[in-house]
Amino acid sequence: MKTALVGFGNPCHGDDGIGPAAARRIYQRLPNPENITLLELATSDFGVMEALIGYQRAVIIDALVDETADVGTLRRLELPEALEDGHLSPHTAGFGAAMALARKLGLAVPGQIALYGVVIRQPPSFSDQLSPELQARLDEIARAIAAAEFTA
Amino acid sequence: MKKIVIDPITRLEGHGKIAIFLNDEGEVANCYFQVPELRGFEQFCVGRPVEEMPRITTRICGVCPEAHHMASAKACDAVYHVELPPAAKKLRELLYSCFYVGDHTLHFYALGGPDFVVGPDAPAGERNILGVIGKVGLEAGKKVIELRKRAQHAVALIGGKAIHPVTSVPGGLAKPLAAEERDQIVEHTGYFLEFAKFTLGVLENVVLKNPAYVDLILSDTYTQRIYSMGTVDANNCVNFYDGHIRVVDPEGKEFVKFHPKDYLDVLAEHVEPWTYLKFPFLKRVGWKGLVDGADSGLYRATPLSRLNAADGMATPLAQEEYQRLYSTLGGKPVHHTLATHWARLVELLYAAERAAELVRDDEILDPKVRVIPTATPTEGVGCVEAPRGTLYHHYVTDAKGILKRVNLIVGTTNNHAPISLAIRQAAFGLIKRGAEITDGVLNRIEMAFRAFDPCFACATHSLPGKMPLEVEVRDPDGSLVTARKRV
Numbered sequence: 001m002k003t004a005l006v007g008f009g010n011p012c013h014g015d016d017g018i019g020p021a022a023a024r025r026i027y028q029r030l031p032n033p034e035n036i037t038l039l040e041l042a043t044s045d046f047g048v049m050e051a052l053i054g055y056q057r058a059v060i061i062d063a064l065v066d067e068t069a070d071v072g073t074l075r076r077l078e079l080p081e082a083l084e085d086g087h088l089s090p091h092t093a094g095f096g097a098a099m100a101l102a103r104k105l106g107l108a109v110p111g112q113i114a115l116y117g118v119v120i121r122q123p124p125s126f127s128d129q130l131s132p133e134l135q136a137r138l139d140e141i142a143r144a145i146a147a148a149e150f151t152a
Numbered sequence: 153m154k155k156i157v158i159d160p161i162t163r164l165e166g167h168g169k170i171a172i173f174l175n176d177e178g179e180v181a182n183c184y185f186q187v188p189e190l191r192g193f194e195q196f197c198v199g200r201p202v203e204e205m206p207r208i209t210t211r212i213c214g215v216c217p218e219a220h221h222m223a224s225a226k227a228c229d230a231v232y233h234v235e236l237p238p239a240a241k242k243l244r245e246l247l248y249s250c251f252y253v254g255d256h257t258l259h260f261y262a263l264g265g266p267d268f269v270v271g272p273d274a275p276a277g278e279r280n281i282l283g284v285i286g287k288v289g290l291e292a293g294k295k296v297i298e299l300r301k302r303a304q305h306a307v308a309l310i311g312g313k314a315i316h317p318v319t320s321v322p323g324g325l326a327k328p329l330a331a332e333e334r335d336q337i338v339e340h341t342g343y344f345l346e347f348a349k350f351t352l353g354v355l356e357n358v359v360l361k362n363p364a365y366v367d368l369i370l371s372d373t374y375t376q377r378i379y380s381m382g383t384v385d386a387n388n389c390v391n392f393y394d395g396h397i398r399v400v401d402p403e404g405k406e407f408v409k410f411h412p413k414d415y416l417d418v419l420a421e422h423v424e425p426w427t428y429l430k431f432p433f434l435k436r437v438g439w440k441g442l443v444d445g446a447d448s449g450l451y452r453a454t455p456l457s458r459l460n461a462a463d464g465m466a467t468p469l470a471q472e473e474y475q476r477l478y479s480t481l482g483g484k485p486v487h488h489t490l491a492t493h494w495a496r497l498v499e500l501l502y503a504a505e506r507a508a509e510l511v512r513d514d515e516i517l518d519p520k521v522r523v524i525p526t527a528t529p530t531e532g533v534g535c536v537e538a539p540r541g542t543l544y545h546h547y548v549t550d551a552k553g554i555l556k557r558v559n560l561i562v563g564t565t566n567n568h569a570p571i572s573l574a575i576r577q578a579a580f581g582l583i584k585r586g587a588e589i590t591d592g593v594l595n596r597i598e599m600a601f602r603a604f605d606p607c608f609a610c611a612t613h614s615l616p617g618k619m620p621l622e623v624e625v626r627d628p629d630g631s632l633v634t635a636r637k638r639v
Binding site for chain 2: 010011012013041042043044046047050051053097098100101102104105107125126127128
């Protein structure tokens, strides 16, 4: 099954880069990366949808600001919530709306999408490094997603 | 005093907040447009080799990285005192025109269009691209996707990557264009042109043939008579990639025309304590607050202002549409903020025509696409018209090309004051004593800034992108009276 492993976020904005960092870490350790493409995407939600055309399955990792949880907490997000939400996000059309549009138009977007959010704090400024706190949990996050999505 | 907060603003690329303060009579006492994020990209760049900037600065924003790539590459050219080979300049402009086609398309169908195509008072859940497709048909949706795919492919062929191009380097481009790549882009530009005409047809049928919408565009609620800025070529026609910056006054008379490297002689920045974002203004006129008129130094840098600041468009079909816009809206200049949507489509047509011209120029296949810099790097300014406004990159390096100072004025920063003014004017015009503040009223206030296509490059992406619109009404003592949330 042609799969996209997507790290979504800005690698120059501190912990917002956890998506690309985690996706890269997972990809490097895949024992069998055939049919899996690593996509590091710092673009709009609409752009993510466009990048997923042609894949049958997608695993998407993004940063998630949540002051109530510890930094590095991994959350599996529910896709139905996104698809039913026709609301438009600040990033152009919103991923939910973009995916709904794609399906309505009959585009070959993935039928299976797994969304993961990694809890971060709002990055205070630009940096190409993860915070020490998040860096310390990177392996654990990558292992957890890999175990759930890429082991037989 | 009551306070209404619209936070965060939907369909804005980044976080922003509109705070409207009501007096005890329920009328608007004041209105603020706040950008709560602290940036710091310039400082992040200091200490790095300047030649890395065309790749690093694309990370400022995931929506318009091509604009930063171009402005940055031009600033690097200036830092190294190199003149580009003609093919390199044409290829960069071709890439940039293709990017414009895709970017302006997305704004019309996903961001600005829903207010008109679906309607400003339609339920919030329907005012989106799905709603637009529902109105204009599935075929239109397929055309949008196909257009975007072709635009990204053209950008990738020249720029190496579709989303974050990498090939513009100090002195030119890292690779020439192959003949077979040119052939593919030729085909794409044919599609761009037909699509641009189709979209102008949608505007004509849905907006311009609806007298209520035309009245809305022409209403005082959405009108600010301020200066207009835009880049022009040697014939004073709109150009996105290169030229001089021209500013016309509220009557349309040329106020100043300058080389981008002199921007600090023309512009100054005002600071307010309630927002991190500065307010650029015309230094010679001065900062008079958020007011319009010839005595106020506020200017806009948008598709509409680019048309106002120019004498015309450099391509035939866009020129016809340019003339039609001004004859329909009462002559030049136009200060009706909502007319920016139409101006954006004039630019879409121009970008399609310009791309078609450039790709057919045989010089574009010349393998000489770079001059290797040999001079000692010093200081340089690079400037392009980003879709959202004039974009300045200014770098100062040491003799080894290590950045000592970086200054960026991005499109939306130029428009901070006009956006604030437009929102304030809309709030004062639309919120009346004793009348219910409906979702439609709040959306009409948002329409005032959405026309600017503002982008604050929010870095905290949050798939699936759930960003409800929250409205709070507060008592004079600040306690919450009522709240509403859009989903």
